[in-house]
Amino acid sequence: MLQKFHEILKITLFILMLFFILPIGDLCAEETDNFLSWGEKISDSSEIINKHFNQIIKHRLDKINRSIMNRSCWRVAMRIAIDTNGWIETNTSKWINKNSEIDRIPRYPTSQHEYLNKSIYREENKSKFLLNSCPTININGIYFGSDKISHFFGMGIVYFMSYSRGLRKGLDKDDIYEKVTNLGLKSEMGLAGLKSSGVLSYADIEANFQGLLFFESLCLGDKPYLDVVDGEWVMTRDLDLRDYVNPYFDETYYNSVYSPKRWTLVKQHLLPFCDKKKNNLEVIERFNRYDKIIKNMELNFSHKYIDRLMLDGDTLSLDERTFNSLCKSTNE
Numbered sequence: 001m002l003q004k005f006h007e008i009l010k011i012t013l014f015i016l017m018l019f020f021i022l023p024i025g026d027l028c029a030e031e032t033d034n035f036l037s038w039g040e041k042i043s044d045s046s047e048i049i050n051k052h053f054n055q056i057i058k059h060r061l062d063k064i065n066r067s068i069m070n071r072s073c074w075r076v077a078m079r080i081a082i083d084t085n086g087w088i089e090t091n092t093s094k095w096i097n098k099n100s101e102i103d104r105i106p107r108y109p110t111s112q113h114e115y116l117n118k119s120i121y122r123e124e125n126k127s128k129f130l131l132n133s134c135p136t137i138n139i140n141g142i143y144f145g146s147d148k149i150s151h152f153f154g155m156g157i158v159y160f161m162s163y164s165r166g167l168r169k170g171l172d173k174d175d176i177y178e179k180v181t182n183l184g185l186k187s188e189m190g191l192a193g194l195k196s197s198g199v200l201s202y203a204d205i206e207a208n209f210q211g212l213l214f215f216e217s218l219c220l221g222d223k224p225y226l227d228v229v230d231g232e233w234v235m236t237r238d239l240d241l242r243d244y245v246n247p248y249f250d251e252t253y254y255n256s257v258y259s260p261k262r263w264t265l266v267k268q269h270l271l272p273f274c275d276k277k278k279n280n281l282e283v284i285e286r287f288n289r290y291d292k293i294i295k296n297m298e299l300n301f302s303h304k305y306i307d308r309l310m311l312d313g314d315t316l317s318l319d320e321r322t323f324n325s326l327c328k329s330t331n332e
Contacts (some may be wrong), residue, residue, distance in 0.1 A: 004122075005132050009268055031133055031134070031145075031147070031197050031199055032135070032136060032144075032145025032146070032147055033115075033118075033119035033120050033121065033133065033136075034136050034144065034251045034252045034268070035120060035252055035273050036105050036118060036119060036136065037143050038252070038276055038277075038282070039272065039276070039282045039283065040105050040282070041282075042103050042104060042105055042137065042143060043100045043138060044091045044139065044140060044141065045063065045101075045137055045138060046101070046139045046140050046240075046242050048101055048102055048243065049102070049137075049139065049149070050238065050242075052095070053239055053241075054235075054239055056079055056080075056083050056084055057235060057239065058235070059078070059083070059085070060079050060080055060083045061232075061235065061283060063233040064076060064079065064233055065233060071233075073181045073219035073224075073226050074164065075159075076218075076219075076226055076233055077215060077218040077219055077226065078157075080218065081157040081160070081215065082088065083154070084153045085153050085154055090165065090256060092150045092152075092153050092154065093134055093146045093147050096109060096137065096214055097134060097135060097146055101332070102137060103137070103138065104135035104136060104330060105135060105136045105279060106135055110135075112133060115133050115135070116133060117267075119263075120270055121133070121266065123265040123266070134147040137320075139242060140241075140242040141289060142246065142249055142250060143286065144161075144203065144245070144249035144250045145203075145251065148203065148245075148249045149241075151207035151208050152208070152210055152211035152214070152241075152244065153206050153210060153211055154211075155187070155204075156207075156208060156209075156210070156211015156212050156214060156215055158183070158208075159208055159209065159212035159215075160211075160212050160216060161185060162179060163180055163216060166179060166247055168206050170329075174301060177301040177302065177305070178305055179303075180208075180307050181205070181301070181302040181306070184204070184206065184208045184209070184302070185306075188200045188201060192204075194259050197262070197265075198259035198261055198262025199257075199258055199259075199262060200230065200256060200258075200259075200294060201256045202248070202254050202256065202257075203249050203250065203251045203256065205302060205306065206246070206249060206254065206302065207247040208243040208302075209301075209302035209303075210245070210246075210300075213241065213244065214244060219278040223234070223236065225239070239303055244282065246293065246294075246297060247294055248294075248303065252273075253287060253290050255322040257322055257325050258321045258322070259321075260321070263321040267326055270323050271330070273323070274323075274326065274327035274330055
């Protein structure tokens, strides 16, 4: 009975942390400058990163199976969520950032100071909001900031908890998806984005939703990851982040929106990349590859919902403060 109480207490504390501690921690928002990777080659780190998180999951299942407690699939999923997040969201990207085996731009071990001096955020190198900048990594040919891994696991489980409550209330699946996407938008428009770093990252929201799809698939769907075999919890297949990472993780492809203040600081540093987008062969090849992936990929609810908000003239369509709008204006 005492062991069960401790288990419930740990999950309760984790939930409280997700809703109360993480929003405060996001005042020091993780940002990334994917433009620095343009024209550069980064080795694919899919195998290294997949192995790390699958080991975490296996270790947790081993501990659960040695326990005398009976656990529902939801509780097993929550324990996996706690471990993959390492109790605080940034532990996922911190592990990547400190791992010399994972190729990245800027190259390991570039300091935060050196990184920011090269980045589009160089005007605010001393800003407390931008001291935690994340490098660009490569998973399956997709170049994106390592902070997206934090979003995948950290906000993915927040989405999943909201999703689970919606199912218990009998809500329609699309209504739940709309609710969690709005949760992500609110986060990006608040202390996790515009109100702290001055950046609203749609790529972050894409990573959030892909994380939800993973956690949802742990227990639900036609082929859930988790199953009981001979009385023990097992993963029916390994987590493969290549199934979830897509071109919309790349902020140079799926542009962020900047606050007015941030825009005045970054647009001068973005401008040279407009020419590079048209003339750099590596960038052209990368975006052509992305276009082919998107053409053959079914867009998820979150992405289609955001597109609809933009078409409806919602306040999200502030595209005059994006990289693509800057390049378009220079060509007119």
